[in-house]
Amino acid sequence: MLIVENVRFSYASGVEALKGVSLTVKDSEFVAIMGQNGAGKTTLIKHFNGLLKPTSGSVRINGVETTKTSVATLARDVGFVFQNPDHQLFSETVDDEIAFALKNFGYEAEVIEKRITWAVNLLGLTQYRKTSPFMLSGGERKRVALASVLAWDPKILVLDEPTIGQDHRQKENLRQFIMQMQTQGKTIVMVTHDVEFVAECNPRVVLMREGKIVADGAGKEILTNPVLLEQSSIVLPQIAQVFAKLTGQGFPLDIIDIYEAKDLLMEKLRRRS
Amino acid sequence: MAVIETRNLTYTYPSAPRPSISDVSIKVEKGQFVLITGPSGCGKTTLCRTFNGLIPHFYQGELTGDIVVAGQDAAKHPTMEMAKHVGLVFQNPENQLFALSVEKDVAFGLENLGFSREEMRKRVDWALNLTGIYDLRERSPHEMSGGQQQRVAIAAVLAMQPEIIVLDEPTSFLDPLSAEKIFEVIHEFNQKLGITVVLVEHRLDLTAKYADHIIIMDEGKVCFDGDTREILSKQETRLMGVGIPKATLLYEMLQKDGAKLGNTIPLSSEELAKIVEEALGR
Structure with a gap:
C-alpha cells in the first residue's frame, strides 16, 4: 500500500511543485497519473521511492515512511523506470545492465542468470543480451531499462512515460505485460500522456494540475470529460472524440472502448436502414 | 520535383553485424507531407540521419547507393552545408540543445548563416511564439522539461525556414494538446509556405490526417510507399507493428x-x- 498524505514539495529554486497532494494506491491497483507538462506528475512519483522527500506531509510505502529509510532499501519494494532510458543505463551490455542491481542486492550468480533470462524473454530482448544498450534504438533502450527493474521483482512498479518511442505492437505487449503483472499482485503506477494507451488499459486515472490532484476516478469517466481534459492539456481518446462529435444522435458520451463503440453505432445504423 | 531521392540506399553502422537500412529507394516530392512509420528499430531514424549527411559524416560506417537531397549529394556534401536545406529535429532533444539560453539556441543556426541582427531577432521571436515558448526565452534549455526542450528544438529548426523539415518523433514528451498544437503549426507551415515535411511517428492517431504520403518500413526495408488512405486501408499493414x-x-x-x-x-x-x-x- 502506498499512502501519500498532504504532501507539499518545493524545489531548491523555490518553485512549489506539489501543493498538498493526498493519494492512496492499494496493493495490485493499476493507476495512471495524467496531466500537462509541469503539473507535478514526475515530482510526485519521485516521492514513491524516496528520490525526493516531502517538504511537508508524508509518503508511506507498506507502512514505512520514506523519510525514515534509504532509497536503496525502498528500491527493493519500488521499482522506478525513468522517462529517458539514457538517465538510467550505463553498462557495457544488456546483460550487465540487468545484473547490476541484482548484484547490489546480493543475489547469487545462478539466481542472477535466471532473472536475466526471464526478464529479457519477457521484453523481447534475448537477441541483444551481449549488445551495448547504446547501440539499440530508443524504444529498445526503454525496454532494457524496464527489464533491469523487473529483474529484481519489486512489489510496486512506477513507470514514467513507458510508451514513449514504443511502436503499436510493443505497446500491446506492454499492455499485456502490465495485465500479467497485475494478476501477480503487483501495484502499477504509470505517468503517461498517451491517452490511447490509457483508453485501452482502462486503469484508475488520477489527473493533476498545477501541483494538485483535480480528478480521480475510472478511466472511462475521466477520459470522456472534455472540459476536465482540456484544462489539463489532454485530448479525448479518438473513440470518445467520435461520440463527442455525433451530438444530437442520443449516444452515451462515456465510450472509450472500440468494441463497445462498434456495437452502439451498428445498432443505430441498422435501425435507420 | 523530388527534393529527397534515394536509390538502393544501404547503410551499416560501424561494427554492426547487418545493415540498418537496406536497398531503400524512395522519393519525396517538393511540398509533400510524408509520414514515415514502422516497428521500433525498423530503420526510420537511420534513414533520416542520411537526409542531412549525419550518416555517413558523423556516424561513419558503410553507406552504398545514392542519396540526393535538395539537389545535393548528401553523402558527399558537408553536413553544415546540408543544414541550409534540411532542418532535423531529433527524437531526444537533449542531444540537440547546447546553448545557455533558449533564445541563443534558436538563433544559433541563423547566426551561422550570417543573417542580420534584425532579421535574426524577427525570426527567433516568430519561432518562439509559434511553439509557445516566448516566455521561456531567457531560460537555460538544460533546466527545462523534456516537452519544453522539444519545443526549443522545433523552434530552432522552424527559425531557419529550411526547404525540408525532418522530424523524428518530435513531440513524444509533450502532453497531447500541446503535441496537437505543434503538429498543427507544422502542418500550416507545410500548407502555407510549401515546406516539405518528413515526419517519423508511431502515433498515427495523431498524425495520419496531415500526411498525403506514407512510407512504412520494417527490418530496414521499405514495405509500403504511397497515398496515406490507400496504404492504411491495406490489410497487410495490420500484421505489422503499425498503429492504425x-x-x-x-x-x-x-x-x-x-x-x-x-x-x-x-x-x-x-x-x-x-x-x-x-x-x-x-
Whole structure:
C-alpha cells in the first residue's frame, strides 16, 4: 500500500511543485497519473521511492515512511523506470545492465542468470543480451531499462512515460505485460500522456494540475470529460472524440472502448436502414 | 520535383553485424507531407540521419547507393552545408540543445548563416511564439522539461525556414494538446509556405490526417510507399507493428458488420463522425 498524505514539495529554486497532494494506491491497483507538462506528475512519483522527500506531509510505502529509510532499501519494494532510458543505463551490455542491481542486492550468480533470462524473454530482448544498450534504438533502450527493474521483482512498479518511442505492437505487449503483472499482485503506477494507451488499459486515472490532484476516478469517466481534459492539456481518446462529435444522435458520451463503440453505432445504423 | 531521392540506399553502422537500412529507394516530392512509420528499430531514424549527411559524416560506417537531397549529394556534401536545406529535429532533444539560453539556441543556426541582427531577432521571436515558448526565452534549455526542450528544438529548426523539415518523433514528451498544437503549426507551415515535411511517428492517431504520403518500413526495408488512405486501408499493414488510427479501425469493423459507409476510409475522428452522421441522416 502506498499512502501519500498532504504532501507539499518545493524545489531548491523555490518553485512549489506539489501543493498538498493526498493519494492512496492499494496493493495490485493499476493507476495512471495524467496531466500537462509541469503539473507535478514526475515530482510526485519521485516521492514513491524516496528520490525526493516531502517538504511537508508524508509518503508511506507498506507502512514505512520514506523519510525514515534509504532509497536503496525502498528500491527493493519500488521499482522506478525513468522517462529517458539514457538517465538510467550505463553498462557495457544488456546483460550487465540487468545484473547490476541484482548484484547490489546480493543475489547469487545462478539466481542472477535466471532473472536475466526471464526478464529479457519477457521484453523481447534475448537477441541483444551481449549488445551495448547504446547501440539499440530508443524504444529498445526503454525496454532494457524496464527489464533491469523487473529483474529484481519489486512489489510496486512506477513507470514514467513507458510508451514513449514504443511502436503499436510493443505497446500491446506492454499492455499485456502490465495485465500479467497485475494478476501477480503487483501495484502499477504509470505517468503517461498517451491517452490511447490509457483508453485501452482502462486503469484508475488520477489527473493533476498545477501541483494538485483535480480528478480521480475510472478511466472511462475521466477520459470522456472534455472540459476536465482540456484544462489539463489532454485530448479525448479518438473513440470518445467520435461520440463527442455525433451530438444530437442520443449516444452515451462515456465510450472509450472500440468494441463497445462498434456495437452502439451498428445498432443505430441498422435501425435507420 | 523530388527534393529527397534515394536509390538502393544501404547503410551499416560501424561494427554492426547487418545493415540498418537496406536497398531503400524512395522519393519525396517538393511540398509533400510524408509520414514515415514502422516497428521500433525498423530503420526510420537511420534513414533520416542520411537526409542531412549525419550518416555517413558523423556516424561513419558503410553507406552504398545514392542519396540526393535538395539537389545535393548528401553523402558527399558537408553536413553544415546540408543544414541550409534540411532542418532535423531529433527524437531526444537533449542531444540537440547546447546553448545557455533558449533564445541563443534558436538563433544559433541563423547566426551561422550570417543573417542580420534584425532579421535574426524577427525570426527567433516568430519561432518562439509559434511553439509557445516566448516566455521561456531567457531560460537555460538544460533546466527545462523534456516537452519544453522539444519545443526549443522545433523552434530552432522552424527559425531557419529550411526547404525540408525532418522530424523524428518530435513531440513524444509533450502532453497531447500541446503535441496537437505543434503538429498543427507544422502542418500550416507545410500548407502555407510549401515546406516539405518528413515526419517519423508511431502515433498515427495523431498524425495520419496531415500526411498525403506514407512510407512504412520494417527490418530496414521499405514495405509500403504511397497515398496515406490507400496504404492504411491495406490489410497487410495490420500484421505489422503499425498503429492504425482508431477511427480507421472502427470504420472497418462497421463495414465488416455490413454498415454502408462509402468507400473513403477516415483517418481522423472528424472524418468518421461525418461519415456516420451522413449514414444516419439518410
